[in-house]
Amino acid sequence: MxxxxxxxxxxxxxxxxxxxxxxxxxxxxxxxxxxxxxxxSRNNTLATSILADSRLDTIQARALHLLTGFAAGTSYGEVWIRDFNTFIKGSLQVHPKEKVKEMLLLFFKMQGSDGNIVDGVIDARKANGGYQYRYSKLAPGWAAHKNTVETDQESSLVQAVRKYIDATGDHSILQEKIGDSTVLQRMEAAFSYLLKERYSAKYGLITGATTIDWGDVQPETGWGVAINNKTKWSIDIYDNAMFVIAIQDFLAMQPKEYQASKDWKKIAADIRQHVRMHLWQAGKQKYIPHLYLNSSPFSNAFNEQEILYTGGTTCAILAGFHDHAEIAAINKQMVAAAAKEKYATIGITVYPPYPATEFPNMKPYVYQNAGDWTWFGGRMIQALIANGFIEEATTELDPILERALKYKGFYEWYDVQTGEPKGSKDFRGEAGVLFDAITLLKQWAVQHK
Structure with a gap:
């Protein structure tokens, strides 16, 4: 001065x-x-530190070793599209692109006549779970099922196709004929299914059954993954953000000469506008958990508005719904929520958890009810890097890396009160998002060293 x-x-x-x-x-x-x-100078120091961090290499090497398979994890026989979408980039590092392409096309072969996309596919000889399986002449030897409470399968498949093309440059997948329709046409059919069967004309937004954030289980006891007479229909940020990301991916993939059946760019813009209008609380810088179409499954004494939804909010950032200031505020809230539990990271699903009296199908701090999922925490790291929050990304990634190294593997979720790994071991969703986050971090470091 x-x-x-x-x-x-x-x-x-x-x-x-x-x-x-x-x-x-x-x-x-x-x-x-x-x-x-x-x-x-600061960026150079940070970049040097990132490139010198051997933990990043170790995690990526372990992730690629695990991604030699396609099933979600040791507890699952199925290949789930919502999981596959998050580890396909790593899969393409260890598999021939033809093998990955074949797995993607399998989901189109199992597509419903109304355009819907299944959750999981499995060897028909192992189809002995509690699901209602479907079969297709286009995919002999395979069985499939759909968790009908979700509204992200269609979006996940389109996003996965975009990742495949970006990684391989193989645009021919779009012209692959599955039955009488090309993949391009089938992607549009999947979008149209959402607009016909999972859409509220009143609010101009995608709908789904009431679950916890991005979860696939309803509150009431019983088989919670299927629509039933207890289902309470609602709107949340996760389904809508995922849909917009998928539309953006479709628009990026479609050939210039292709005549789309609808103005998808306008549809995406309208959803973004309606999200800001009906779901985003500017004063609190957070999303409401649900906008109910008929009635809420929760008691009047319970204030659901206090709960922070981290996964859907992360997807909203990835969809481009937020500016720099809002992302900073969102990240601050996630960090603050994680700090309230001894072993939590920004991967904690929601906070605070739903009480057992309100959500009897899933106890507090179990699974999607405030369990810690790197599967989404890793995506938040990606969102931070993509928007220039590099210091925050490295700081918030650190406990996630340490946890993966401590338990010598990738787990489905972690208990925030004990720190113990839970759910499926060898969970490829965690491996995939960490592989991708570290790749982005290294790319930034190389550019700024």
Missing amino acids: FICLYIIKGAMHMRRIFTIPVITIFFFSFLLNGFTGFTQ
């Missing part, structure tokens, strides 16, 4: 030569250059 004042004082004595605007420009240019130099 002393130097700056000295320069200005000297310049004032030379006002016959320098005009005031020139002095002002010179002053702010000096400050800007100094700040830029400081930022570059």
Whole structure:
């Protein structure tokens, strides 16, 4: 500051030569250059630190070793599209692209006549779970099922196709004929299914059964993954953000000469507008958990509005719904929520959890009811990196890395009260999102070293 004042004082004595605007420009240019130099130095230090972190290499190597398979994890025989969508990039590092492509096409072969996409596919000989299986002449030897409470299968498949094309450059998948329709046409059919069967004309948003954030279990006891007479229909941010991401991916993939059946760009813009109108609370900088279409499954004494939904909010950032200031505020809330539990990271599903009296199908701190899922925490790290929050990303990634190293593997979720790994071991969803997050972090570091 002393130097700056000295320069200005000297310049004032030379006002016959320098005009005031020139002095002002010179002053702010000096400050800007100094700040830029400081930022570059800071970025360089951070980049060097990232590239020197051997933990990143270890996690990626372990992830690729696990991604030699396609099933979600050791507890699952199925290949689930919502999981596959999050580890397909890693899969393409260890499999021939033809094998990955074949798995993607399998979901189109199992597509319903109304355009709906299934959740999981499994060897027909192992189809002995409690699901209602479907079969297709287009995919002999396979069985499939759909968790009907969800509204993300269609969006997940389209997103996975985009990732496949980006990684391989193989646009021919779009023209693959499955039955009488191309993949392009089948993706549009999947979108149309959502607009016909899972859409509220009143609110202009995608609907689904009431679950916890991105979860697939209804509150009431019983077989919670299927629509039934207890289902309470609602709107949440996760389903709508996933749909918009899928539309953006479709628009990026479609050939210039392709004539789409609908104006998908406008549909995506309308959903974004309606999300801001009906779900986003600008004053609180958070989303409401649900907008109910008929009635809520919860008692009047329970204030659901206090609950922070992290997974759907992360997807909203990835969908481009938020500016820099809002992302900073959202991230601050996630960090604050995680700090309230000893072993939590930003992957904690929701906070606080739903009480057992309100959500009898899932106790507090269990599974999707405030369990900690790297499957979404890793996506938040990706969102932070994509939006320039590199320091935050590295800081918030650290406990996630340490946890994966401590337990020498990838688990479905973690108990935030004990820190213990839970659910399926060798969970490929966690491996996939960490592989992708670390890839983005390394790419940034290489560019800023």
